[in-house]
Structures are given as C-alpha cells and as structure tokens.
Amino acid sequence: MPRTTDHQKQEKALIEAFMINAVAEEEARLSMPSPDSSSSSEDSDSCSSLDSSNVSMSTDDSEGPFFELDDFPEHLVTALEELYSQCYLNQHCKIPKTLENVWILLNDHKENSPDIFHSYTGLTSKCFDSLVDIMQNHPAFQNNSNNTQMPIDHQLVIALFQFHHYGNAASVMKVALWAGVSYGTV
Numbered sequence: 001m002p003r004t005t006d007h008q009k010q011e012k013a014l015i016e017a018f019m020i021n022a023v024a025e026e027e028a029r030l031s032m033p034s035p036d037s038s039s040s041s042e043d044s045d046s047c048s049s050l051d052s053s054n055v056s057m058s059t060d061d062s063e064g065p066f067f068e069l070d071d072f073p074e075h076l077v078t079a080l081e082e083l084y085s086q087c088y089l090n091q092h093c094k095i096p097k098t099l100e101n102v103w104i105l106l107n108d109h110k111e112n113s114p115d116i117f118h119s120y121t122g123l124t125s126k127c128f129d130s131l132v133d134i135m136q137n138h139p140a141f142q143n144n145s146n147n148t149q150m151p152i153d154h155q156l157v158i159a160l161f162q163f164h165h166y167g168n169a170a171s172v173m174k175v176a177l178w179a180g181v182s183y184g185t186v
Contacts, residue, residue: 010083018076097180102154121157122164132156150185158186 109116110125117125132153135141143149162175176183 007083011080014076014079014083018073021073021076095177097177097182099154099180102157102179105157106153120164121160123160128153128156128160150181154179162186 105117105120109120110128114125117123117128121128123131135152135156141149141152141155158175158179158181161178162170162172165175168174172183172186175186179186
C-alpha cells in the first residue's frame with residue numbers, strides 16, 4: 001500500500017477543516033428561521049429549505065473544481081499556499097552509504113566463504129556465475145545513455161539478497177542500506 005506523504009496528510013486535514021466549517025455554517029444558516037416563513041402548523045423538512053443558489057457544488061459533468069477558491073476561508077488558503085510553497089516539509093539529511101558489503105560478498109565470500117555467500121543469496125557461487133553469464137547479453141542490462149549502469153553481478157546480488165530474506169530484513173530500506181544504494185535502486 002502506498003505511503004501517505006506529510007504533504008498529503010496536511011492537505012487532507014486542511015480540506016477536512018474547510019468541509020467541517022462549510023457544514024457548520026450551512027447548519028447554522030438552516031437553523032435560523034427565515035423572515036418570510038409563517039408559523040403555520042405545517043411541518044416543513046429542513047432539507048427542503050436548501051436554496052440552490054447558496055450551494056457551490058455543481059451537478060453537471062464539467063471538469064471544474066468541486067468548490068471555488070473564493071469559498072475557502074482566507075486562513076485555509078494561506079495554509080495551503082504555505083504547504084505547497086515548500087518541496088519538503090522536513091529537512092533532508094544525507095544517509096551515509098557504502099558498497100563495501102556488496103564488494104565483500106562478491107569478491108571475498110563468493111570464493112573464500114561459500115557458506116556465507118549462500119546464506120546471503122541462496123545460490124552457490126557457480127550457480128551465481130552461470131546466472132550472470134546468461135543475463136550478460138539480455139537487452140534489459142544494456143544501456144545506451146551517458147549514465148553507466150550498475151554491474152550485473154551487483155544488481156543480481158542485491159536482488160537475490162532481497163529474495164532470500166523475508167520480513168523486515170527484506171524491506172526496501174534495509175536492502176538499500178545494506179547494499180549502499182538508494183531506495184529506488186532496489
């Protein structure tokens with residue numbers, strides 16, 4: 001399930017505040033007796049007293065907004081402007097990363113400690129090398145841009161690490177931190 005961003009949460013709260021305010025104002029307007037209403041014994045339904053000219057919602061199929069910006073109280077407009085004037089609500093901090101774990105796994109454990117290599121990838125080093133050879137010429141691993149692609153053995157060991165683990169150890173964040181890559185790379 002997608003994560004709800006702080007921007008989305010704050011926007012939802014502001015819209016809900018507007019809607020609650022609009023409902024409260026409409027209820028207050030409906031509860032006030034109209035000056036031309038008679039005090040006859042007829043029971044009238046409060047919903048029937050809605051004047052369509054006061055309702056800003058549209059029933060046609062136009063693609064305009066659900067409500068006009070003029071309907072927003074000024075403090076909500078200001079809060080929305082402030083919310084969207086920033087790209088990020090929280091200050092970014094750099095996460096230190098290193099490719100040492102991948103390098104050690106591929107250059108040391110694969111040959112010198114096959115049991116450790118197998119515990120990370122679920123494959124023997126011979127099977128891993130065969131898989132890399134098969135994948136080497138696949139178009140998905142060819143890159144015609146100026147940005148170099150991560151070596152296939154690195155990509156494969158990261159994928160196998162995630163496939164071979166489960167639970168919290170297989171989360172994108174944990175795998176990315178272990179491999180020294182960004183979350184989007186995993």
